[in-house]
Each structure stands twice: as structure tokens, then as C-alpha cells.
Amino acid sequence: MIVEKDRLEYDELAGAVAPYALVEPLTSANASRTGRYLSYGFSAVVTNREELASIDARLRAVPGVRMVL
Numbered sequence: 571m572i573v574e575k576d577r578l579e580y581d582e583l584a585g586a587v588a589p590y591a592l593v594e595p596l597t598s599a600n601a602s603r604t605g606r607y608l609s610y611g612f613s614a615v616v617t618n619r620e621e622l623a624s625i626d627a628r629l630r631a632v633p634g635v636r637m638v639l
Contacts, residue, residue, distance in 0.1 A: 575608050577634030583610065586628040591615040
């Protein structure tokens with residue numbers, strides 16, 4: 571996912587993925603050239619489309635999240 575560095579509360583982001591079966595923890599990957607945006611990634615076991623939609627909705631509700639891939 572892509573987040574705005576200055577608007578993101580990491581604890582909120584971590585809390586959004588905490589209820590799911592994570593295979594790899596939430597980690598920061600890259601920063602944009604200007605440093606305004608950061609990318610984060612994680613891996614989770616998802617058993618159905620509803621769970622995937624739930625993860626997507628929880629992540630998009632976090633202030634500062636701009637894109638969920």
C-alpha cells in the first residue's frame with residue numbers, strides 16, 4: 571500500500587492488519603523520490619473474498635493511506 575508519510579499513524583496501520591493471519595509482518599519498503607509517500611507491505615492468509623474485502627476496507631479507512639494494492 572502507498573501512504574502519505576506525514577499523515578500516517580503506524581499504530582493505526584498495524585492495528586488494521588492485526589486481526590488477520592499474517593505470514594509476513596507489516597514492513598516499510600520504499601520511499602518516493604520526494605519522500606512524501608512510503609510503501610508498506612505484508613502477507614496474510616485470506617480464505618475468501620469477504621475477508622479480502624474486509625482487509626481492503628480496514629486499510630483504506632486509515633488516515634494517510636492513499637492506495638491499497
